Amino acid sequence: MKFAVCKANKKEVCMINKEKRPMKKTLTRRAFLKSSVVAAAAVSVSQTAQATQLSTNAHIVVIGAGAGGLAVSHLLNKLLSGHSLTIIDKKMEHHYQPGFTLVASGVYKSPNKVISNNKDHMPDNAKWIQDNVVSFNPDKNQLILSKGDTVSYDFLIIAPGCQLNYQDIEGLDISRIGINGIGSVYAGPQGAAATWAAIQTFIKEGGKGVFTRPNTDMKCAGAPMKVTNLTEHHAQLINNRQNIQVDYFAHDNTLFSVPAFDQELKKRWQRRNIMPHYSHVLSGINMDARKATFDTPDGSVTADYDFIHVVPPMSAPDAIRESELAQESYSGWLDVDKYTLQHKTYPNVFGIGDVVGTPIGKTAASAKTQAPIVAYNLTAVIAGKTPYEQWNGYTSCPMILGIGKVLLWEFGYEKVPTPTFPGDPNTERWLWWRMETDLLGPLYTAMINGQLPEFALRG
Numbered sequence: 001m002k003f004a005v006c007k008a009n010k011k012e013v014c015m016i017n018k019e020k021r022p023m024k025k026t027l028t029r030r031a032f033l034k035s036s037v038v039a040a041a042a043v044s045v046s047q048t049a050q051a052t053q054l055s056t057n058a059h060i061v062v063i064g065a066g067a068g069g070l071a072v073s074h075l076l077n078k079l080l081s082g083h084s085l086t087i088i089d090k091k092m093e094h095h096y097q098p099g100f101t102l103v104a105s106g107v108y109k110s111p112n113k114v115i116s117n118n119k120d121h122m123p124d125n126a127k128w129i130q131d132n133v134v135s136f137n138p139d140k141n142q143l144i145l146s147k148g149d150t151v152s153y154d155f156l157i158i159a160p161g162c163q164l165n166y167q168d169i170e171g172l173d174i175s176r177i178g179i180n181g182i183g184s185v186y187a188g189p190q191g192a193a194a195t196w197a198a199i200q201t202f203i204k205e206g207g208k209g210v211f212t213r214p215n216t217d218m219k220c221a222g223a224p225m226k227v228t229n230l231t232e233h234h235a236q237l238i239n240n241r242q243n244i245q246v247d248y249f250a251h252d253n254t255l256f257s258v259p260a261f262d263q264e265l266k267k268r269w270q271r272r273n274i275m276p277h278y279s280h281v282l283s284g285i286n287m288d289a290r291k292a293t294f295d296t297p298d299g300s301v302t303a304d305y306d307f308i309h310v311v312p313p314m315s316a317p318d319a320i321r322e323s324e325l326a327q328e329s330y331s332g333w334l335d336v337d338k339y340t341l342q343h344k345t346y347p348n349v350f351g352i353g354d355v356v357g358t359p360i361g362k363t364a365a366s367a368k369t370q371a372p373i374v375a376y377n378l379t380a381v382i383a384g385k386t387p388y389e390q391w392n393g394y395t396s397c398p399m400i401l402g403i404g405k406v407l408l409w410e411f412g413y414e415k416v417p418t419p420t421f422p423g424d425p426n427t428e429r430w431l432w433w434r435m436e437t438d439l440l441g442p443l444y445t446a447m448i449n450g451q452l453p454e455f456a457l458r459g
Helices: 029-042 067-079 097-103 188-205 223-237 259-272 364-382 430-448 454-458
Strands: 002-005 013-016 059-063 084-088 093-095 115-117 126-129 133-137 142-145 150-152 155-158 207-212 244-249 274-277 281-286 291-296 299-304 307-309 349-351 395-402 405-411
Touching: 059 067, 067 084, 067 155, 067 364, 067 430, 067 454, 097 188, 097 223, 097 430, 155 364, 188 207, 188 223, 188 307, 207 223, 223 244, 223 274, 223 307, 223 395, 259 274, 259 395, 259 405, 349 364, 364 395, 364 430, 364 454, 395 430, 405 430, 430 454
Parallel strands: 059 084, 059 155, 084 126, 155 349, 207 244, 207 307, 244 274
Antiparallel strands: 002 013, 093 115, 133 142, 142 150, 281 291, 291 299, 395 405
């Protein structure tokens, strides 16, 4: 069965059985999940497609061709007509960042699984400037690029993601990730693959594993715990768990920000003999001696390791945190209203994704639900109206406990569970594992290609 768009009416979806073939006796669960993605992408008759477009000659500039920047750009094209759209991002490669953990655990066999070309995701009408923004002048509606060019805008959407500050960890050389027991799932696709190689050596040879988390806001705050869980489970799978020690160094007195989920993970770690150390922040590392230094309320302490998973401090990109657009803090996140995602000082500026200074929400799942909020609120401002859409802080963390073991944790600003599906979110389901490994990737691609209907963006 194949899906095709009727030429007579592009808003309708036709199911065309191009040739009769013997029907298989069963539909595999993986095939079912993937076909669900195709069906969702094919259902393009959404509220946005049917709505009357607002005509405008506004020039909209989007900084960043990541999940948020691409999703909101495609959605704006459904809401507006006559506008001009410029996307600024130097990167040729697009990375499916939620897949880095799967690369670093051997589930995805190649880092190429999470790499695509940004040109394949750009809206047809977008002018793509392959450069980086180095400074902003929001009072003049201008920004400066690294090559010295000035770009003017009527409306600005800031979506460059966050900055990884590995240099803030004294003694760390990120070029040595994968060597001498160093891993970091955040160091890009190749870094994730090198991390998997280091993990394999560690669980075979045994020793002490140290897993860290910075004291800054960070993207995918569940990833450090996922890597911890997967490493411990891989040791179980090769019958060498008794020869490794697993220590997790938390930045405060919790493992997870949602109390119900925090308590669940603490109970599970106690059963699995994963030892948490609270209020320990990695500040330095001796890569040759395999010693890590942590800042604690009682001063610095040093821990030996055979394998260490490093998660760097994170912030907004320097161009943002050094501008008038930033919050006054080390991280310098974009200073937006947490509900409308409109800048608090400059009403023609909006933010989406990891860069925004909201209490939670630095995940691809958050960017997905933020996209319609930003698109509709920007459209309202263009029309001379007040932003009316409000984002509730929705985010999702499929907490991987091991191979085939996942809890689906969803929550918002209130930091209480807000499950989309019935049942206890602290109960493992096979479906959540298959969703993580087979479904979310195609859904993500559909999102950045502008193929998800609006109800799928919001839900």
